[in-house]
Amino acid sequence: TAMPQPDLTALRSVLRTAVGQGAPGAMARLDDHGTVHQVAVGVADRRTGRALSTADRFRIGSVTKTFSAVVLLQLVDEGRLALDAPVNRYLPGLLPDDRITVRHVLSHRSGLYDYSDDLFARSVSGFEAVRTKVFTYRRLIDRSLRHARTTAPGGPYSYSNTNFVVAGLLIEKLTGQPVATAYRRRIIEPLRLTDTFYVHPDTAIPGRYTRGYLTPDTPGGALVDATRQTVSWAQSAGALISGTKDLDTFLSALLRGRLMSAGALKEMRRWVPAGGTQSYGLGLRRRRLSCGISVYGHTGAVQGYYTYAFTSGDGRRSLAALANASNSSTVHTAMLRTLDAAFCGRTAT
């Protein structure tokens, strides 16, 4: 079925609402069959008042999980990884249960506890305690294993950053390279993503970027400039830096089958329920929108930055949206409506 025309008036209005709800800035880049629409509202820097631009780079949080899943599915295509093999076959002794498979990890059905729940129970002090810290993957996994598992392997979806730290370990073990090299050689260079970087443990965002602001838990508290951080608590689960153009390019290429075999993409799109109108595949979300259209991609929430990167089933209409705020359910709820404006158009309810 033909997709409704995007509603650019609604898109601009939604971004203004997000800024009205406390985000210093909000922006979106919509690539509709090659016709590009770009909207930016508010500021990239509260101190200087510099206007936000869709050319500004930002931290994409868990959209990183989709990049990590792509690398591992390419390794499946290369015959170097089996989705239904135990993780411990590749990383002997890592996990306390040989029944946890690679597929369980990539679909958040491993039962591994999410260590970040402990880290950020108190948003600002939790962030300040780790913002310049450098963790090893194994230290993060050790933090998770101190807790009981949330489900038996292969049980219901239960989102956990720990799963994509395991994914990072698998990438490094199977490629013999750091994840930065795997992202660069397998995705960034082939797609010419000139705004996409993995700089961990460096805290600086290369080139031109928007600052990111963490909303404190106490209502009315001062925003915290969270721009400078290692994101070492997340790494292969959330430390990539990118831009709106690159995210549109990446999601479109992914859904158009340019990053892996048709078989591997089919595996990536085997869905499990993930709450509400969402499903989860392998490092990939599917959201069914108010008009019944489903879109494919991932959201990201890292201190200071909310990212929304989704494309249509045929990969021909892609939206990348960003608010330089976080820990704000009102901003997040507003920003989710960029998807309805972009893909449902005037039929959005």
Ligand SMILES: CC1(C)S[C@@H]2[C@H](NC(=O)CCCC[C@H](NC(=O)C[NH3+])C(=O)[O-])C(=O)N2[C@H]1C(=O)[O-]
């Ligand atoms: C499932 C999510 C939303 S959370 C998960 C991951 N981000 C994190 O796990 C960081 C959570 C702390 C972020 C922080 N929140 C707090 O400190 C709350 N106490 C803030 O908002 O700045 C990511 O990114 N994912 C999003 C995803 O996949 O969409």
